[in-house]
Amino acid sequence: MLSNILKFFLYKIEPEKAHKLSLVLINKYFAKMPLSSNHLDKNLYQKIFNLSFDNPVGLAAGFDKNAEIYNQVDKFGFGFTEIGTITPKPQEGNLKPRVFRLIQDKAIINRLGFPNEGMNEITKKMKKNIPKGICGVNIGPNKENATSIDDYLLCFDQFFELASYIVINISSPNTPKLRSLHNNEKITELIDAIKKRRAEKKSNVPIILKVSPDIEEDKIEGICNILLEKSIDGVILTNTTIRNKSSLSSEHRIQDGGLSGEPLNEISNKIIQKFYLRLGSSIPIIGAGGVSSGATAYEKIKSGASLLQLYTALIYEGPYVAKKINKELSNLIKLNGYNNISEVIGINCK
C-alpha cells in the first residue's frame, strides 16, 4: 500500500529527481522503519567468491552511484549491493534529460554516462562508513579516457581494500568507445593488468567483468576462453542493451541509451545460457536484466546464473521487490524438489 502511494507520487516527478528523492527517503525514513524480518530461508544461502550470500538478489550498479545507501539495502531484502560506476575524476555525465521511464514496457532507457563524485570523494565516504554487508565496487574510465587501462587501475588502487569484489565495467553504452574493450586483446590486457596489480597489493579481492548483451554471438566463445584462461572470479551478464527498442510500445522507445527491465530479460537469459555452456560451474555468473519476480529470478538461475542483480524492477515493483522475489524463489526451489538454489543453476543448459 505504502509503496503504491509512493510510486504514484514518484512517477509524477522527472526520473532523476525521483531517484534522488528515493535515496533521501531510503536513508532518512525507510531505513529507520521497523521492518518485518528478512526472508532468510536456508535454501537461498550460497558461498560464492568466498563470500556468504544469505540470498542471491543484489542491487545492480547505477542505483547507488555515489555510495549513499549501501548500508541500508539489506533492510529491503537485498543479499548484496554494488556501488558505482565510479571513475577516477568526478564527472557530470551527459546532458539532461537522460533517463526515461517506458511504463507500458516496464523498462527504462538511460544515457547517464557515469555521472559520479569521483573515486576520492567516494573513498572518503566509505572509510567513514565501512560496508557492513557484501558491497561490490563497479569501476570505469572517465569519458575522455574511455579505453584507458590506467583509469581502471587508479580506481582499483582506491577500492580494493574497501570492496567485497571489484567489477570491471566495459559494457555501458553511454561512454563512447567503452564497448570497444569487448575485444580479445583488450580484455586480456585489462584482466592481466588488474590481476597483476592485485598480486602486487597482496590482495585477493574477487575481480568480476561486466559484459554487454549486444556482443556478437561468435565473440562469446573467445571471451569465455579468456575468462577461463585468466581465471577471472566472476562475470556479470548483462548491462543494458541498445537493441530491441522498435518492438516497444512506449513513446520513449526512440530515445538513445541503454534499455533495461522486462524487454532485456530474454536477451540476457540467452547470453547467460551461452556463457554457462562454456564456463560451466568454474566461473560464477551474476545475472542481470529484467529480474522482477520469483519466476524471472528462477529462470535466470536455470539459465546459469548463481547470483542475480536488479535495478529497473525497483521502479515498477517498489522498494520491497527483493524481499518478494526471495520469498517466491525459495518456494519455487522447494516446489520443484530441490534443497538449495545451487542445485538449480544451469539446469536449462544440461
Ligand SMILES: Cc1cc2nc3c(=O)[nH]c(=O)nc-3n(C[C@H](O)[C@H](O)[C@H](O)COP(=O)(O)O)c2cc1C
Ligand atoms: C538508470 C540506470 C543507471 C545505470 N547505471 C549503471 C552504471 O553506472 N554502471 C553499470 O555497470 N550498470 C549500470 N546500469 C545497468 C544495471 O546495473 C543493470 O545491469 C541493467 O539495468 C539490467 O538490470 P535491470 O533490467 O534489472 O535494470 C544502470 C541501469 C539503469 C536503469
